[in-house]
Each structure stands twice: as structure tokens, then as C-alpha cells.
Amino acid sequence: MLTNVLNVIRKSDVVLEVIDSREPDLTRSHKIENYIEKLNKGLILVINKGDLVPRDVIEKWTNYFRKEGLAAVYISATNHMGTRILRHYIREKLKGNEGVVCFIGYPKTGKSSIINALKGKHSASTSAHPMSYGYTKTVQKFRIDSKIYAWDTPGIIPPDGSQLERIIRGYPVEKLEDPVKAALLLISRILQFDKNSLISAYKTDFTDGLDLLKKIAIKRGWFYKKDKEPIIEEAARQLIRDYHEGKITYFTLPPLDNNNENKVSNI
Structure with missing residues (x-):
């Protein structure tokens, strides 16, 4: 490629x-x-x-x-x-x-x-x-x-760099060996700038990244048939897809402005 x-x-x-x-x-x-x-x-x-x-x-x-x-x-x-x-x-x-x-x-x-x-x-x-x-x-x-x-x-350009960079750079979701770990890295990155961007995207508050993935799975009705536990792996894949489709709208600032507050866009 x-x-x-x-x-x-x-x-x-x-x-x-x-x-x-x-x-x-x-x-x-x-x-x-x-x-x-x-x-x-x-x-x-x-x-x-x-x-x-x-x-x-x-x-x-x-x-x-x-x-x-x-x-x-x-x-x-x-x-x-x-x-x-x-x-x-x-x-x-x-x-x-x-x-x-x-x-x-x-x-x-x-x-x-x-x-x-x-x-x-x-x-x-x-x-x-x-x-x-x-x-x-x-x-x-x-x-x-x-x-x-x-x-x-x-x-x-093939996605390269650290695992977080590869996720942001569009590494195929279906090829991720551990989508939950990947999604948690992305959530952690977004939380550095604005938690409200995720609350706005999923219409729910959450305590941490894993809690958010569970709530996404529950809201979508994604449960394992055997034990009725939420399928957080599918929620993780969906969150990464949502990011690339522009449904999560946080922003970062250039280095000279990195002391300023980053927040979700209200546009």
C-alpha cells in the first residue's frame, strides 16, 4: 500500500x-x-x-x-x-x-x-x-x-505509530485483536480534552471508559445469550467507528496554545 x-x-x-x-x-x-x-x-x-x-x-x-x-x-x-x-x-x-x-x-x-x-x-x-x-x-x-x-x-498511508496513533489514523476496526483496549486508549485521549464530547455523543454520563462501553452495549441491546453480560467488545468497535464518522467532536489545540482549555465543539 x-x-x-x-x-x-x-x-x-x-x-x-x-x-x-x-x-x-x-x-x-x-x-x-x-x-x-x-x-x-x-x-x-x-x-x-x-x-x-x-x-x-x-x-x-x-x-x-x-x-x-x-x-x-x-x-x-x-x-x-x-x-x-x-x-x-x-x-x-x-x-x-x-x-x-x-x-x-x-x-x-x-x-x-x-x-x-x-x-x-x-x-x-x-x-x-x-x-x-x-x-x-x-x-x-x-x-x-x-x-x-x-x-x-x-x-x-498505512496507519503507523503507537497503538493510539494507529487507532486515530484509521487502523481497520475489524482487524483489532483487542478492541476494548483500543477503545479505552481512545476514550482516555478524548477525556484529556473534554468528557462532555462523549456524554453528548452517547447521551449518558459515565465513571470511566469501561463504564461507558458497558452503557453503550446496554443501550444498543448487545448482550451475550449465555450470561446476559453486555458485549463491550462490540461497543468498543462502535465507539471507534463513531469517532471516524465524526460523531465525537472534541478538539485539540496547537502547541503554542496548549495551556488553553480544549472543549467540545457546540456547532
Whole structure:
């Protein structure tokens, strides 16, 4: 899978790395960014899911990345917010020339939604292109405007890092050996910022992560037939899915603002 991502990057002039507005730092891939820099490709950080956090928070993250010398723009692909500004940034990176862009990122960051938002009603795919010899998947290019083309298939970065990072970065729920442990790690992370985000999502208070999973299972009617105990493993999987589907809307702040209080978004 990583080979496919590198192929897409090599075939592009500008790379758009899509990250999650709730966890911008943890959904970046510094390894891939270093690879992009070595190839001297243009890089734009696209902070997606802007509808899940307050506007001032996502603007703080955007300014933080820009101060680090990175091109950054925030959008909400589902609400078509920021796509015009994104086109502007792409044109700047291409310096007015014709070029091809690609979208990369960890699973669940919304790369396909951005591609669909940029396609619009009047976009048409061009002829199919094999990415390289031996590359089995043939992908389409589509036209964003008169000079900008984009690959129709996103480059998915395999989730890496610590167990918590892999969960946040979209490791497949069905492949988790211990979904309860994974969910408890995610709950612990969210509780660092705002317990109310979980209370709001599940309409119940709780004493700790395990108590929350039990209450989710009971509320959904998930019980073992033999002893009628709640199936917390299924509740754990559901909580992780809910996180990736944007149903849990806490937020984090950039390092310069880490003394400020993080809280659930009321949007």
C-alpha cells in the first residue's frame, strides 16, 4: 500500500496531505512529508472536517502550520467549505503552470470527499493512466480547472505509530485483536480534552471508559445469550467507528496554545 502512495507522489507536481481537524498533528505523516521534500514536490496540508471543530480552533492550527513554513488550508469537504481557497493554494504551488496534484493521507481523513467536492458537476475524467510498470491499479485524472489536473484515486498511508496513533489514523476496526483496549486508549485521549464530547455523543454520563462501553452495549441491546453480560467488545468497535464518522467532536489545540482549555465543539 505504501508503494502505491509513493508512486502517486512521484507522478504528481503538488501533494495535498489531508489531515483531521480534531487531531491535526496526529494525522500527519512526517515520514511521507520528508519524502515529498526530498523529491522537491509542492506540499499543502489540507485540514479537513472543519465542520467538527470551532472556526477559531481550526484557524489557530492553520496559522500554526503556516508559521512552521508549511502551506495549509482548512476545509469541510462535506459542506463544500474552503474548496475555492484550496484551488488558489494549488495554483500558487504550480506558479501558474499546468500540473497534476494528488491527495494522500491516513484512512478516514476524507480524501475521497475532497476529490468529489473538487470535481463538481462539470468535471470530466481524462484517459486512464497506469501509475508505473507493474502497478496493477489504473486510475483516472480529472480536471479541476483549465490548468490543474488531479488523480481520481487517493493515496492511503498505512496507519503507523503507537497503538493510539494507529487507532486515530484509521487502523481497520475489524482487524483489532483487542478492541476494548483500543477503545479505552481512545476514550482516555478524548477525556484529556473534554468528557462532555462523549456524554453528548452517547447521551449518558459515565465513571470511566469501561463504564461507558458497558452503557453503550446496554443501550444498543448487545448482550451475550449465555450470561446476559453486555458485549463491550462490540461497543468498543462502535465507539471507534463513531469517532471516524465524526460523531465525537472534541478538539485539540496547537502547541503554542496548549495551556488553553480544549472543549467540545457546540456547532
